[in-house]
Amino acid sequence: MRARLILYAYMVQSRAFIxxxxxxxxxxxxxNAQLLLRGGYIDKLTSGAYSFLPLGFIVLKKIEAIIREEMNAIGGQELLMPALHPKELWEETGRWESMDDLYKVKDRQGREFALGATHEEVITDIVRKRTISYKDLPLHLYQMQTKFRDELRSKSGLLRGREFTMKDLYSFHASEEDRKKxxxxxxxxxxxxxxxxxxSTIITEASGGSFSKDVSHEFQAPTESGEDLVIFCGKCDWARNVEIADKKAGEPCPxxxxxxxxxKSIEVGNIFTLGTRFSSLMNALFTDKDGSVKPIIMGCYGMGLGRILGTVVEVNHDDRGIVWPRELAPFDVHIVPLVSKDVKMTKRVFAEAAKMYRVLRGTMTVLYDDRETASAGEKFADADLIGAFQRIVISEKTLKERKVELKKRSEQKAKMVTAKQAITALAAQYRKRKS
Ligand SMILES: [Zn+2]
Structure with missing residues (x-):
């Protein structure tokens, strides 16, 4: 299965904003910030707030498409809520005072608002305004939207933003049994x-923190640069964040x-049991089968899109640049023709590359390095830094052998194949992925 994406199917490098x-x-x-900034993926506006430039935006949209497919597949219905929340709503749950990292703003009439750090209050307000019976439940609503958090330390690039995009799903149930399921x-x-x-992720169990006595779970991606430390069992699925665990490495699994x-790991997502905490405080009720009126039972499920993107770079890179996994790479193929000393030969090399570009862009996403002013060294450095999934090099040398060089970014050695073989092999890969 592959996320459908028609945006930016192909690009000519001399004209691309890279x-x-x-x-x-x-x-x-x-x-993640170093490589994404160097590769032309993002721009830093201020601490904790980044722009996604055209390359970064492609990857962000791919992550979004994957999340949308998987959330829709579990019954999620997408909506979009505002980032500007009236103070009164947050006072209903007591979080106007208790949430330290909430951005608070005033309008010119002196009314106060929060910039949404999360949306339990808003979604609960939407649901309570509508008459809900047990027949309407369960209900699973989600959005992908900008969040604001007044972070004291935001030095981790896309991992800890003050403004960031999050997918947050909220589920509403008539019974605790259904919520658990x-x-x-x-x-x-x-x-x-x-x-x-x-x-790959380790799922750690935690107490519900500020929400509830019930459990919550974190999804932790292991990597050397992670800020979290996870204690886990290699045999069963027991795992805890070290912050809350009463176990140490080397001790037996309970x-x-x-x-x-x-x-070490990075937290890329978390899911919470909310129970009736928000629905009780905010009077979000439903009529049960027997006619009784009860607070709706809730759960919430979050993941940060930029954080996923940043984590993918932390996990998948080498000293030359980013090594994107197949489904997130901004381009399936990067075509790199090299300038020769002989002008006529350069023309032939670029003609061959342009032909290949025209053929491949019909079935896959392609970046074509058409720059005749860049040296081979510059082109290779850029290709490795950007990290398209695979690379085709065409040069005087390959042309003399009537071949091209084909290499995945993750591989060390290139294969010499004919242009036809390269096209057939690539077309087969991408046909297979689409089915
Ligand atoms: Zn175990």
């Missing part, structure tokens, strides 16, 4: 989203007795 840089800005310490369904969908983004290990 300004790569040799050096990252000195104030960026995280690998859906919670497990959502858990599996989350694992699928991350796997399609090239991330579930199966196997020796526990630890690993």
């Amino acid at each position: 300004k790569t840089k040799k050096e990252a800005p000195k104030d960026e310490v995280s690998v 859906y919670y497990e369904v959502a858990k599996k969908a989350y694992v699928r989203v991350f796997a399609r983004c090239g991330l 579930s199966c007795g196997n020796i526990l290990s630890e690993v």
